Every structure is written in structure tokens, then in C-alpha cells.
Amino acid sequence: MxxxxxxxxxxxxxxxxxxxxxxxxxxxxxxxxxxxxxxxxxxxxxxxxxxxxxxxxxASDTVFHDDTKEKMINYITKKGNSALARTLLSKTLELIKRTQTEHMNLAKGDKDAINTNAETLLKQAVENCRPLLQVTAIKRGGVTYQVPVPITTKRSYFLAMKWLLEAAREKERKVSLPEKLAWEILDAAHGQGRVVKRKDDLHRQCESNRAYAHYRWS
Known part of the structure; x- marks a missing residue:
């Protein structure tokens, strides 16, 4: 040898x-x-x-610890610079808080209906962007079919956060990432925006290809 x-x-x-x-x-x-x-x-x-x-x-049990924020920090991190990622997410949450507080002060109706908790809005945005199904290419008889398959909870959360970051990074480069990410999170938290549309388009594609669902087991 x-x-x-x-x-x-x-x-x-x-x-x-x-x-x-x-x-x-x-x-x-x-x-x-x-x-x-x-x-x-x-x-x-x-x-x-x-x-x-x-x-x-x-792992922590303090009131400042949150699993969603920790995962988002990990996805934002590039080249191991987690301190920068934490700073960017903190600025994003601060912008969300400022925007919602401004809306609450300008509102003429029920001000209690406006949520000013940035962490709650982040969780709501991730929940609204979570896909339940995805399509995968399966070849049968020389033909490739787009077969809808369910995805795990862990992957659905990953895709939701990944899509939010991709949508923020695709925006105008002259605007800082915290500001762009804050816009996307606020839109997704209210059930609108590009990420929610992307999830709905994926679900519609799965619905249109449901006739091929049996290929998943064949």
C-alpha cells in the first residue's frame, strides 16, 4: 500500500x-x-x-433568546461573521419597530390592533411564507414528471427564511439589507409581498400536478 x-x-x-x-x-x-x-x-x-x-x-432560557432569530442569524451569516449578521438582524427588527410605531401613532382608529412587536411580526412572516408542498422531478417511462411531495417542518422553515433573504437581496443595491429585509418581513407578516406570492405559486403548481402524485410511491 x-x-x-x-x-x-x-x-x-x-x-x-x-x-x-x-x-x-x-x-x-x-x-x-x-x-x-x-x-x-x-x-x-x-x-x-x-x-x-x-x-x-x-441554548438559552432567557427572555431574549428566540429560536427563529437564531436561525435567521445563521442564514444571514457569510464567511463566519455571525457578529455582523446579528447586528443586521437587530437593525432590521429596530426598523420594523419604528415603522409599526409610526403607523400606530398616525392611525385614527383602533391603535391596539397594530402590532408593534418586531419578533412577533418576524414569526408571523415566517409562518405565512412556509410552503407545505414542493415539486420534485421523477422520471417514469422516459418522461420526467413534476410530482408534488410534502416537505418536513424543518425544511419549510428553512425555505421561508431563505426566500425572505433572497427577496431582500434581489432589491435595489443602494438600499441597506436591514431596510430591505424589514420591508419583506412586514409585507409577509400581512400576507402579501413577493415571498407569499412565491409560496402561493408553488402550491398552485403542486395542485396542477396532483394527477402525478402517485408516482411518488411507484
Missing amino acids: SFLSRIAEKASKLSGLRLMSVYPTHYVEPIVQKDKQLEQKSDLSKLFHVPIKAAVNK
Whole structure:
């Protein structure tokens, strides 16, 4: 065996070890958030004698921690500069707060109906942009069909945030990213805008191709 082949074999073994979990399969995931612990209070008694994995470093139970914001920061991050991504998202939420507060002050009717919570609007925008189905190319008998298939919850949230960022980055380059992203989030939170239209177009495409849905199992 040559020297290069021995190095390649050793590297493949080490990469296989890195993919292995340090916890056995019978360890359960930790429940970090306090509200989730209260929701599953009756089930927590079953975990008294069950080993639990350690929580990750970014997990937190403070009022300032939010999973949606953390994921959005990860998607904004480029070249590992997460500090810049956090600053951009903070400016985006600040612009949303300022815009909604201005609308509330100028409103002549019920001012309580205007939501000024930027984090709530971000979550609402992501929920409104989440697709439930997508089409995938499946070849049968020499013909490629666009078959509608359901997608997982995790991927639906990923696509919603990805589409919001893509729509913001496609806008005019002279405008800063926080301002463009704030516009997209506000539009999506109110059920309008390009991202919501993109989701609706995808659902319409899945509806028009529902006759090919059986190819998913064939």
C-alpha cells in the first residue's frame, strides 16, 4: 500500500469517527425552554431515570433568546461573521419597530390592533411564507414528471427564511439589507409581498400536478 493510500484510508476513518455521536442512542434530547417544560410537565416524570444529552452552548432560557432569530442569524451569516449578521438582524427588527410605531401613532382608529412587536411580526412572516408542498422531478417511462411531495417542518422553515433573504437581496443595491429585509418581513407578516406570492405559486403548481402524485410511491 502506497503512502498516499494509507493517508487517505486514515482520513476516511477519522471522518467516520467525527460523524458518530458521543451519546448512545438511548439518550434523549434536552428540553431547554421553560414554556416547553411546562407544556410537557406530565411527561417529564417519565424522564427521571432516563439519561439526557447535554444542552448545546447556544441554548438559552432567557427572555431574549428566540429560536427563529437564531436561525435567521445563521442564514444571514457569510464567511463566519455571525457578529455582523446579528447586528443586521437587530437593525432590521429596530426598523420594523419604528415603522409599526409610526403607523400606530398616525392611525385614527383602533391603535391596539397594530402590532408593534418586531419578533412577533418576524414569526408571523415566517409562518405565512412556509410552503407545505414542493415539486420534485421523477422520471417514469422516459418522461420526467413534476410530482408534488410534502416537505418536513424543518425544511419549510428553512425555505421561508431563505426566500425572505433572497427577496431582500434581489432589491435595489443602494438600499441597506436591514431596510430591505424589514420591508419583506412586514409585507409577509400581512400576507402579501413577493415571498407569499412565491409560496402561493408553488402550491398552485403542486395542485396542477396532483394527477402525478402517485408516482411518488411507484
